[in-house]
Amino acid sequence: MTTKWLDQPELAAWIRLASVLELLPGALDSQLRRDNGLTHFEYFVLAMLSEAPDRTLRMTALAQHTSATLPRLSHVVRRLEDRGLIERFPCPTDARATNARLTDAGWDKIREAAPGHVATVREHVIDALTPEQVTQLTAITDAILTRLDPEGRMSDVYHRHDSGI
Amino acid sequence: MTTKWLDQPELAAWIRLASVLELLPGALDSQLRRDNGLTHFEYFVLAMLSEAPDRTLRMTALAQHTSATLPRLSHVVRRLEDRGLIERFPCPTDARATNARLTDAGWDKIREAAPGHVATVREHVIDALTPEQVTQLTAITDAILTRLDPEGRMSDVYHRHDSGI
DNA sequence: GTTCAACAGTTGTTGCGACAACCATAGACC
DNA sequence: GGTCTATGGTTGTCGCAACAACTGTTGAAC
Structure with a gap:
């Protein structure tokens, strides 16, 4: 199959995320x-x-x-x-x-x-971040984790409210 | 100074981000x-x-x-x-x-x-992610990087369009 | 009740990252 | 032109993570 490369908006997001990860x-x-x-x-x-x-x-x-x-x-x-x-x-x-x-x-x-x-x-x-961005970040990381951790092993951790983190 | 703890939306975002980081x-x-x-x-x-x-x-x-x-x-x-x-x-x-x-x-x-x-x-x-979320992620990671990398050492890398990543 | 596969954890090895110490050169100052 | 500090880079040591190999236990099949 031929590779579907990242377009400009996708690349912008990915480069920044990779830097944050680093x-x-x-x-x-x-x-x-x-x-x-x-x-x-x-x-x-x-x-x-x-x-x-x-x-x-x-x-x-x-x-x-x-x-x-x-x-x-x-x-x-x-x-x-x-x-x-x-x-x-x-x-x-x-x-x-x-x-x-x-x-x-x-x-x-x-x-x-x-x-x-x-x-x-x-x-x-x-x-x-703005409060709105905090909400967006929650949805985004949730979507990524669904791919990354398909068994949802950590789901009970995500969905608790009272953590002392 | 007394600690300003994370409220529920903030905590939800942070726990998920920490898991992605891991x-x-x-x-x-x-x-x-x-x-x-x-x-x-x-x-x-x-x-x-x-x-x-x-x-x-x-x-x-x-x-x-x-x-x-x-x-x-x-x-x-x-x-x-x-x-x-x-x-x-x-x-x-x-x-x-x-x-x-x-x-x-x-x-x-x-x-x-x-x-x-x-x-x-x-x-x-x-x-x-949806295309809209990709755009949101760019803004969010940009904001984080501004705090994390204040000298903007990587800014030329972020702002190029033609990367082969 | 034996056998056998799956489960729960530990240990040993290897390789990478962080940090500190170090060497060499450049440029400024007098 | 000699000193002095800053810059550019390398090397050595230590600690942690990944992976594989191993021990011991459970539960199921028969």
Whole structure:
């Protein structure tokens, strides 16, 4: 089949999105690393646990909530456990499974990191947009995620209202 | 100062954007790696060179076009040079500077990789959106980049029309 | 109750990105 | 023309992510 190239408006959107993809994660990471010694992904893991019942989640569920593979999550959780922010224990109902629970120190850490992180998100993203653009961005990212994550593994995460992100 | 938390619409947009940030680079990388043995960043480097006059750019200019730091670019270009896709030579007018030029093999490589990459971008992003949403996305990412890249180092890249991305 | 495929997680290896330290040249100033 | 700072680039080290290989457990088939 012959390639259907991007036309000018499509290309304009894509080039800018690619740049955001390149720059934004670094900006988020460097603020969190500098101020709290966390990567953005580690922050996200702690945040997801902080909202879960009993601050506990199975590794598989946590991986789905964070869009991560299980091997990646396993390494990250081990490091967070070494730092005392998370504890792991075998699931009582399924001997294959492992539960991860946020410790008090982990709770304190996420409470400490949240304000600076939210300020960074505002500074780089939300406050750059009009309220109307925020709504448009929701619809656009929703459409992209439908293609990217067809099983909708994260859909329960998207559709909650009370997150502490 | 007391934190201004994200309200519900803001949070909805941010959670989805964060998921896109997490998933999209991996999707792009894995297609290019599988089909052409390139990372998305390597592809982007080759693409920027392919559009430059004489297929040549100074390292600093190439770093700006690709939103990369110079150390990162230096490593990547050395690897691409080892693979024969790029050649480096000292700049004749400034003995401090290095020029990077796309070789014929590099030119063939980018021509070979482009159709599959464009198809992936269409599949995951562009074709998921209405034409109106594509326009909205351009404005939104432009606003974010203004905050993220205040010097507008990449602005010449954004505002070209003829890219082979 | 054995076998077998699927599931849940961990571990080891490899490769890339971030950061800091470093070397060389250019241009300004006196 | 010699010093001094800024610029342009490279190299080395460390930490994290991707991938593959592996262990142990479950549930179903028979």
